Amino acid sequence: MSIAFLLTALVMAVTPGTGVVYTLAAGLSHGRRASVVAAFGCTLGIVPHLAATITGLAALLHTSAVAYETVKYLGVGYLLYMAWAVVRDKGALVVDGDAPRPAARVIGSAVLVNLLNPKLTIFFVAFLPQFVPAGGSGAADGSGPVGAMLLLGVVFMALTFVVFAAYGLCAAAVRDRLLARPRVMTGLRGVFAACFVGLSARLAVA
Template identity: 85%
Template sequence: MSIAFLLTALVVTVTPGTGVVYTVAAGLSHGRRASVVAAFGCTLGIVPHLAATITGLAALLHTSAVAYETVKYLGVGYLLYMAWAVYRGKGALQVEEAQPRPAARVILSAVLVNLLNPKLTLFFVAFLPQFVPSGASGSVGAMLRLGAVFMALSFVVFTAYGLCAAAVRDRLLARPRVMTGIRRVFAACFVGLSARLAVA
């Protein structure tokens, strides 16, 4: 396993993006369990990108402007929907003390957050092949192993972010105005992420 791969993958996962924002929001609103479930869902959202890279679909996305734009604007639309839901006090930052949000719902939202991100697929297209010998036997297996390492790092980093957010949850719940301000900040983050994706 290349040290360069591990370091680069760690930098990519630690840098806040849609997965981190969603996981932190889940930790703040629903606590530790939800943050871990959200981290798991965001990690699952990487699987289709890895599969697309291995099967060559990512190359099509890279070369076809129509395919790329379609996925990109689906992602933009979903992030804007997330921003609206968070701003209205629903979705990722809907605080429900009595009944926690169903795990399946958290995972579905988390998967969609990463699934509708064409930049993640393009990252796999440009990044992973650099560490796999071209034309060598077992290259698919090597790519799967590297993808698994990237997913493991993502899960650990996202979980750490989420647990840190969950640790200050009780203090924030006692201050409704602060929670309202946080909702607005997170809504702005989702809008900003959607804008960044739109101009990519």
């Protein structure tokens, strides 16, 4: 596994996107446990994209405008729903002192955040094959290119989880201070809502 792959994967994980925004919001909303659960859910949402890339289903999204647009606009709709949920003080993104949100709900929302983003599948199509050795076994155990892509995908997911969890834990660390400032909490709701609207707009024009 090359240093170039690790650095590129790290940059992709660190770059703010829907998963980062969701994990930050979960950490601010419900603390450290929720932030780690959200990071896990976002990472779990990568699995279908990796599976689609390896099995060739990604080629359908890449070549079929209808399939791609369908998934894309489902993602746009879900991001807009997340923005509405923040404004309406519902869902996982409410910064308050209530009891922890059930882990299953946090994971479910986090998985949907990444699952309904066809750009992630296209990213894997363009990204992973570059680091699979040509003309060789592709993996240390001789399992071929598929094994190599699985290994690269697992490493990418591990990096994603670590980075997202770090984001969420940092947010959770300042949560108590924010709880004592209602105006700041109201402002944060607006910021997160705007972030989700902006991300949905970026996905819509992709």
